[in-house]
Amino acid sequence: MQTLFITGGNRGIGLELVKQSLKNKDAILATYRGDTPPELPLTQDEKNRLTWLRLDVTNATDLARLPDVLANQHIDILINNAGVIGPDRQSYNDMDTQGWLHTFEVNTIAPLMVTNALLKNLSLSSSPRVVTVSSQMGALHRESTGMIAYRSSKAAINKVMQVLSLELKAQKIVVCPVHPGWVQTDMGGSEADITAEQSASGILLLAHRLTMQDSGKFFTWEGKEHVW
Numbered sequence: 001m002q003t004l005f006i007t008g009g010n011r012g013i014g015l016e017l018v019k020q021s022l023k024n025k026d027a028i029l030a031t032y033r034g035d036t037p038p039e040l041p042l043t044q045d046e047k048n049r050l051t052w053l054r055l056d057v058t059n060a061t062d063l064a065r066l067p068d069v070l071a072n073q074h075i076d077i078l079i080n081n082a083g084v085i086g087p088d089r090q091s092y093n094d095m096d097t098q099g100w101l102h103t104f105e106v107n108t109i110a111p112l113m114v115t116n117a118l119l120k121n122l123s124l125s126s127s128p129r130v131v132t133v134s135s136q137m138g139a140l141h142r143e144s145t146g147m148i149a150y151r152s153s154k155a156a157i158n159k160v161m162q163v164l165s166l167e168l169k170a171q172k173i174v175v176c177p178v179h180p181g182w183v184q185t186d187m188g189g190s191e192a193d194i195t196a197e198q199s200a201s202g203i204l205l206l207a208h209r210l211t212m213q214d215s216g217k218f219f220t221w222e223g224k225e226h227v228w
């Protein structure tokens with residue numbers, strides 16, 4: 001049984017990661033930031049393996065509390081999933097700059113800060129892995145217009161995770177960003193290519209098989225290497 005920590009576990013891809021990890025018989029620490037976590041029809045065994053934690057990934061107080069809350073709980077796989085699409089106005093000639101900054105706070109800065117807050121817990125695992133849900137929209141080799149706040153935040157998180165993979169090499173912590181596909185969620189919309197079930201299933205297969213040799217690589221939800 002592996003122990004996963006999943007941010008933004010209350011809906012979308014994150015909720016599917018939680019549900020499928022429960023089916024996989026793993027233990028899950030999942031975060032939400034609303035008043036209450038989602039109500040799921042769970043068996044007693046599933047209830048025993050799922051813990052909900054209230055966490056706004058941009059909130060320094062919430063993050064500072066994590067080490068005390070988790071104490072000596074080991075974490076095998078951290079999935080930095082929480083993310084935002086960014087402000088309505090994010091084109092080159094009409095930019096909501098406060099919204100752009102917030103997008104960076106959630107999509108770029110928070111995954112590093114969450115990882116830092118959990119380093120001790122990750123180090124208690126025999127095979128610690130950090131998977132950060134990024135996006136092909138941040139890949140530098142792709143040429144597309146618009147969505148500057150979102151694209152730049154995901155391009156930046158790719159770089160952050162590549163650097164982090166080198167920083168954490170000595171501690172044998174695997175670090176990889178992953179593109180989850182274009183997914184039917186509130187963010188991806190109903191016209192998207194794949195369901196949250198398909199995306200989560202691929203991300204989990206990948207997360208479970210990652211080794212140090214994969215660290216610092218950018219992957220697709222299908223487990224293939226992604227061009228940066």
Ligand SMILES: NC(=O)c1ccc[n+]([C@@H]2O[C@H](COP(=O)([O-])OP(=O)(O)OC[C@H]3O[C@@H](n4cnc5c(N)ncnc54)[C@H](OP(=O)(O)O)[C@@H]3O)[C@@H](O)[C@H]2O)c1
Nearest residue numbers: 008011012013056057081082083135182183185186187188
């Ligand atoms: N859907 C796609 O097609 C697609 C494509 C490429 C990449 N992605 C990435 O995949 C990840 C999940 O996306 P999704 O499609 O599942 O989006 P979603 O349905 O909009 O869900 C986003 C999740 O992130 C959480 N979140 C946002 N800001 C947060 C904060 N400050 N603190 C804690 N949690 C926060 C949300 O919590 P609340 O419910 O409290 O808002 C929610 O659980 C994101 O990183 C996204 O950028 C998605």
